[in-house]
Amino acid sequence: MSKTALLARLKDLAGQVDRAMQEDLGTIASPRLLEVVRHAIFQGGKRIRPLLTYTAARLINESPPQDTWQLAMTFEYLHAASLLHDDVIDGSDFRRGKETANRIWGITPVILAGDYLHARAMTIAGLVGGPECLAIIGAATAAMVEAEFLQLQTAQENNDDEANYFEVLRGKTAALIAAACETGILHGGGNQSQREALRTYGTNLGLAFQIIDDLLDYLGDPGKTGKAVGNDFSEGKMTLPLIHALNHCSRIDRQFLLALLMAEPAERKKDLEKAAAVIARAKGFDYARGRAENLIEEACQGLLIFPENQARELLFGLAGYVLARDK
Amino acid sequence: MSKTALLARLKDLAGQVDRAMQEDLGTIASPRLLEVVRHAIFQGGKRIRPLLTYTAARLINESPPQDTWQLAMTFEYLHAASLLHDDVIDGSDFRRGKETANRIWGITPVILAGDYLHARAMTIAGLVGGPECLAIIGAATAAMVEAEFLQLQTAQENNDDEANYFEVLRGKTAALIAAACETGILHGGGNQSQREALRTYGTNLGLAFQIIDDLLDYLGDPGKTGKAVGNDFSEGKMTLPLIHALNHCSRIDRQFLLALLMAEPAERKKDLEKAAAVIARAKGFDYARGRAENLIEEACQGLLIFPENQARELLFGLAGYVLARDK
Numbered sequence: 001m002s003k004t005a006l007l008a009r010l011k012d013l014a015g016q017v018d019r020a021m022q023e024d025l026g027t028i029a030s031p032r033l034l035e036v037v038r039h040a041i042f043q044g045g046k047r048i049r050p051l052l053t054y055t056a057a058r059l060i061n062e063s064p065p066q067d068t069w070q071l072a073m074t075f076e077y078l079h080a081a082s083l084l085h086d087d088v089i090d091g092s093d094f095r096r097g098k099e100t101a102n103r104i105w106g107i108t109p110v111i112l113a114g115d116y117l118h119a120r121a122m123t124i125a126g127l128v129g130g131p132e133c134l135a136i137i138g139a140a141t142a143a144m145v146e147a148e149f150l151q152l153q154t155a156q157e158n159n160d161d162e163a164n165y166f167e168v169l170r171g172k173t174a175a176l177i178a179a180a181c182e183t184g185i186l187h188g189g190g191n192q193s194q195r196e197a198l199r200t201y202g203t204n205l206g207l208a209f210q211i212i213d214d215l216l217d218y219l220g221d222p223g224k225t226g227k228a229v230g231n232d233f234s235e236g237k238m239t240l241p242l243i244h245a246l247n248h249c250s251r252i253d254r255q256f257l258l259a260l261l262m263a264e265p266a267e268r269k270k271d272l273e274k275a276a277a278v279i280a281r282a283k284g285f286d287y288a289r290g291r292a293e294n295l296i297e298e299a300c301q302g303l304l305i306f307p308e309n310q311a312r313e314l315l316f317g318l319a320g321y322v323l324a325r326d327k
Numbered sequence: 328m329s330k331t332a333l334l335a336r337l338k339d340l341a342g343q344v345d346r347a348m349q350e351d352l353g354t355i356a357s358p359r360l361l362e363v364v365r366h367a368i369f370q371g372g373k374r375i376r377p378l379l380t381y382t383a384a385r386l387i388n389e390s391p392p393q394d395t396w397q398l399a400m401t402f403e404y405l406h407a408a409s410l411l412h413d414d415v416i417d418g419s420d421f422r423r424g425k426e427t428a429n430r431i432w433g434i435t436p437v438i439l440a441g442d443y444l445h446a447r448a449m450t451i452a453g454l455v456g457g458p459e460c461l462a463i464i465g466a467a468t469a470a471m472v473e474a475e476f477l478q479l480q481t482a483q484e485n486n487d488d489e490a491n492y493f494e495v496l497r498g499k500t501a502a503l504i505a506a507a508c509e510t511g512i513l514h515g516g517g518n519q520s521q522r523e524a525l526r527t528y529g530t531n532l533g534l535a536f537q538i539i540d541d542l543l544d545y546l547g548d549p550g551k552t553g554k555a556v557g558n559d560f561s562e563g564k565m566t567l568p569l570i571h572a573l574n575h576c577s578r579i580d581r582q583f584l585l586a587l588l589m590a591e592p593a594e595r596k597k598d599l600e601k602a603a604a605v606i607a608r609a610k611g612f613d614y615a616r617g618r619a620e621n622l623i624e625e626a627c628q629g630l631l632i633f634p635e636n637q638a639r640e641l642l643f644g645l646a647g648y649v650l651a652r653d654k
Binding site for chain 1: 354355356357358359360408409416434435436438439441442443445447449450451453454457458461462464465466468472473475476477479
C-alpha cells in the first residue's frame with residue numbers, strides 16, 4: 001500500500017469516527033461541557049486508536065456491525081480524557097502548539113470533562129462491546145494509572161533500568177492501543193488466538209511508536225518534527241537510547257552522562273551534542289532502532305494468520321509507517 | 328425499628344462493604360496508588376450508597392446473589408472518586424476534619440487515583456450487574472458532571488431559582504444514590520415498577536438529605552454538627568431556605584438579602600442573625616422542612632408495593648433518620 005493510499009484511507013476512516021463522535025456528543029446538555037469536550041477531541045488527531053478497532057474487526061468480517069464505530073470511538077474518548085487530566089497534572093499550557101483546555105478554562109471544567117468522557121466511554125464500550133470488551137478496557141485503564149504511579153515512583157532516581165522503561169511504556173501507551181485492537185477483533189467475532197495476535201500487534205505498535213519518538217527527539221529534523229532537538233534529554237527524560245547507552249558505555253562516559261542528568265536543564269542543553277555522541281558511540285540509537293524494528297516485525301508476523309485482505313494491508317501499512325515516520 | 332437497632336444494622340452492613348473493598352483493592356500493584364485509594368475510602372464513612380444497593384436487592388430476595396456486595400461497593404468507589412476530584416478542584420485541605428489526599432500527596436496521584444476508582448467501579452458494575460446496571464450508572468455519572476457544569480454556570484448569578492436549585496441537587500447528589508438503589512433491586516430481579524419505586528426512593532432520600540443539611544447550617548447545634556452556624560450563608564451559597572425567602576419576603580427584605588449576597592463574606596457573617604430572621608419571617612425554614620418531609624413521605628409511600636420485611640423496615644428507618652438527624 002503506497003503512503004498516499006494509506007493516508008487517504010486513514011483520513012476516510014477518521015471521518016467516520018468523527019461522525020460517530022459528533023452524533024454522540026449531541027447528548028451533552030451543558031454548553032461549556034460540550035465546548036471543553038469538543039476542544040479536547042477535535043484537534044485534528046489521526047484517530048489511530050478507533051481506526052485500529054474498526055480495522056481489526058474488518059480483518060475477519062468485511063462488513064463489521066455498524067455499532068463498531070461506537071465501540072471504536074470510545075478509545076478516542078479514553079485517550080482524550082487521559083490527555084485532559086495529564087495537562088492538568090503537568091500544568092501544560094500548550095499541546096501540539098495549541099492552547100490546552102486548562103489554560104483556557106482553568107482546571108475545574110477540564111477535570112470534569114475528563115471524567116465525563118471516561119464514564120461515557122466505559123458505558124458505551126460495555127453496552128456495545130459486551131462484558132469481555134468492558135473487562136479489556138477496564139484492565140487497560142487500570143494499567144495506565146498503574147504505569148503513571150510506577151513512573152512517579154521511579155522518575156526521581158534517573159532510573160536506567162530498561163525493564164522499568166518498557167513496563168511504564170506498556171501501561172502508559174501500549175495498553176490502550178492493544179485494547180483498541182483486541183476489542184475490535186472480538187467485536188468482529190474473533191477467537192482467542194486471533195485476539196492474541198491483535199493484542200500483540202497493538203502492544204508492539206504502541207511500543208515501537210514511542211521508541212521512534214525517542215529517536216526523533218535526538219535525531220529528527222526540527223523543521224519536520226516541530227520540536228527542538230534534545231528536548232527529552234534537556235528535561236532529563238530517561239528514553240531508550242539514553243538508557244541503553246548508560247548500560248553499555250565506558251565508565252568515564254557513564255560518569256559524564258550521570259553528572260549531566262544530576263545537573264540543571266541548561267547544562268544538559270549546552271552539552272547535548274556531546275551527550276548524543278556518547279549515546280551514538282554506545283550504539284544507543286542503533287539499539288533503539290533495532291528494538292522498534294523487531295517489535296514491528298513481530299507485530300506483522302502475527303497478522304499472517306489472517307487472510308490477505310484490505311484490512312490486513314492497512315495494518316501492515318500502519319506498522320511500516322511507524323518505522324518510516326520522520327515527524 | 329429503634330435508632331439503636333438501625334445503627335447496629337447499618338454498621339454490620341458497612342462491615343460487609345468494607346470486606347468486599349479490602350478484597351478488591353488487593354488487585355492494586357502500586358503502593359502509592361493503594362495508599363491514596365485507602366485514604367479516600369477508609370475514612371469512617373457510613374457506606375450509605377452500597378448498603379442501599381444491598382438492601383434494595385433484599386426487598387424482593389432475602390438472599391441476594393453474593394456478588395451484590397461487589398456491585399454495591401462500586402457506589403462507594405464512585406462516591407470516593409468524585410470526592411477526590413472535588414477536593415482537587417476546590418483546593419480543599421481538609422474534609423471532615425481530616426487532611427485531604429491532595430494536601431498530603433499533591434494533585435497528581437489524587438487525580439489518577441480518582442480515575443482508577445472510577446474505571447474500576449464501572450468495570451465491576453458492568454461485569455457484575457450487566458448492561459442495564461452499567462447504563463444506569465453511566466447516566467448517573469453523566470448527570471453528576473452535567474450538574475457541576477450547571478452549577479458553575481449559575482453560581483455567579485446569585486441564582487434564586489428554586490427549579491435550578493433542585494436540578495443541580497438532583498444531579499450532584501441524588502442521581503448516584505438513586506442509581507445505587509435502582510441497580511440493587513435490578514440485580515435482585517426487580518421489575519419496572521419496582522425499579523421506579525427505588526429510583527424515587529433514592530432520589531428523594533438524596534434531595535431530603537441535602538435540604539436537611541441546608542437547615543442544619545442555619546439552625547443546627549455547632550456542638551453536634553461540628554460546623555459553625557451560617558457557613559453556607561457566609562460563603563454566599565444559595566440553599567433552599569434562602570432561595571425561598573428571596574422569593575417570598577417583602578421587597579425591602581429582599582433588597583437587604585441581595586445587598587448582603589453581593590457584599591464580602593465578612594459582611595454576611597456579621598449580619599447572619601438578621602438574615603436568619605428574615606428567612607424565618609419569610610417561612611424559608613418551614614418551607615424547606617416541609618419539602619424534605621414531603622420527599623421522604625413520597626419515598627416511603629412508594630415502598631408500600633413491597634411486602635413487609637426487614638429490608639423495607641431498614642429503608643423506612645433510613646428515611647426517618649434523614650429527617651431526624653441533628654448532625
